[in-house]
Amino acid sequence: MSNPTILNNYENDFWHQGIAVIGVDEAGRGPLAGPVVAAAVQFIPEKVPPGIRDSKKLSENQREKLAPLIKSQAIQFGIGIIHEQEIDKKNILQATFLAMRQAMGQMDLNSQRILVDGKFVIPNQAGNQTAIVDGDDKSISIAGASILAKTTRDDMMRSYHLLFPEYGFDKHKGYGAAQHMEALREFGRCPIHRRSFRPISDTPNTRFRLQQNAQRAGWLGEIYAGMQYIRSGYQLLAHSYHGSRDGEIDLIALKAGEVVFIEVKSYLRPAEAEPAHYRVTPAKQKTIAETAEHFYANESYRTKYPAEPESRFDIVTVDFSNRKPKLTQFADAFLPY
Known part of the structure; x- marks a missing residue:
């Protein structure tokens, strides 16, 4: 010592x-x-x-x-x-x-x-x-x-591990461990890999290209939205959280004692870019709020975060109509029922 x-x-x-x-x-x-x-x-x-x-x-x-x-x-x-x-x-x-x-x-x-x-x-x-x-x-x-x-x-x-669980970032934190190298061989690189580093420079992107995942635009939108929240100082608590009655919340994040429940809406064509609030209907808002209550009741959450937190419900839209995805955040988009 x-x-x-x-x-x-x-x-x-x-x-x-x-x-x-x-x-x-x-x-x-x-x-x-x-x-x-x-x-x-x-x-x-x-x-x-x-x-x-x-x-x-x-x-x-x-x-x-x-x-x-x-x-x-x-x-x-x-x-x-x-x-x-x-x-x-x-x-x-x-x-x-x-x-x-x-x-x-x-x-x-x-x-x-x-x-x-x-x-x-x-x-x-x-x-x-x-x-x-x-x-x-x-x-x-x-x-x-x-x-x-x-x-x-x-x-x-x-937090990135919740978006890219196949790489094991929660264990090796991005270093060149055997688990990480094997994942690179099997899955290719992901958006947070350093492309100027070897062997990343020789590793293709096989899973996170929109043209290869046109039917999975919703999933990719969640990935990009989650990255944005992490880079804004949030700790990601869950990705694709499933509660009771088939309720699902795309992302759950924490910052400064406030838990944010995030609904992500992605689209491929400008014609689909209707206002985010209209795409998350009152019925959907109610389901999200009920799923949030289920999350708070989860024993693992109460053990880690015993204090009663503030809550917020955000909507994020992801526009894939251009080469570079465009994210728009609507903070406090709705109040729980």
Whole structure:
């Protein structure tokens, strides 16, 4: 286990001089799928949660317990997320720097020393920076950032697993595990794979092309809508949730204590683009509301989320009439009966 005194050495030198410290780290440079995530964290000596160390040396359960403590006790923190399309355009190193700048953009930089994990400081970033190789094992601030980056990314990959269960993203988080490689051979790549990475660059898209799935436009619409909610900071709780009386809810998502029940309507031709509210009839709305009640009564949900949440019912339309799908969200589209 890392020595807490060693983890504080960098911070103590600056804290004794009255200089505040921000630690920056990333998670997800190596995976074949999903985003790269960076975090920035500032502690003060009196409020450093015990047990912080390099996230790679903590269990998943330990990280999940530490992350909310870090967020509540840190003076400030920021999180930056760069998705796979941008990674493919910029390359992974530049995407990582961009994620770090996003995280730093959420921080107050007054009189700060910025400690960055790795060999490089962050290009085009204001502030006095120091790069520290293996910094997540030498600096408590970088270690805290590593935990936030890792848990944020892991949460996203668990949500993506509900959209793409055949790949096992909930287990390997997009890394090149044997299960993942076998799934690529069997199913091809999916929309969150990094096409600039090998072997993804040589792996065809066999399941998620509309021209090959014209009869499954509804399913594809749910996939794209789910991706949009995940990228907007929602945790996906269910995809194609079935309740009593054959009721089904396309997507269920959670953010800031609010559970959102989402009905997705897709169409292939502009003539089908009637207002979303008309496509979800009062009878359908009632069925969705009843299915939502069934979801809340589910024991597994009550165990994980015991508090009574706020609820919202959204409708999302997905227009497949052009090459690039167009999503339109109608938040609070209707009230439950």
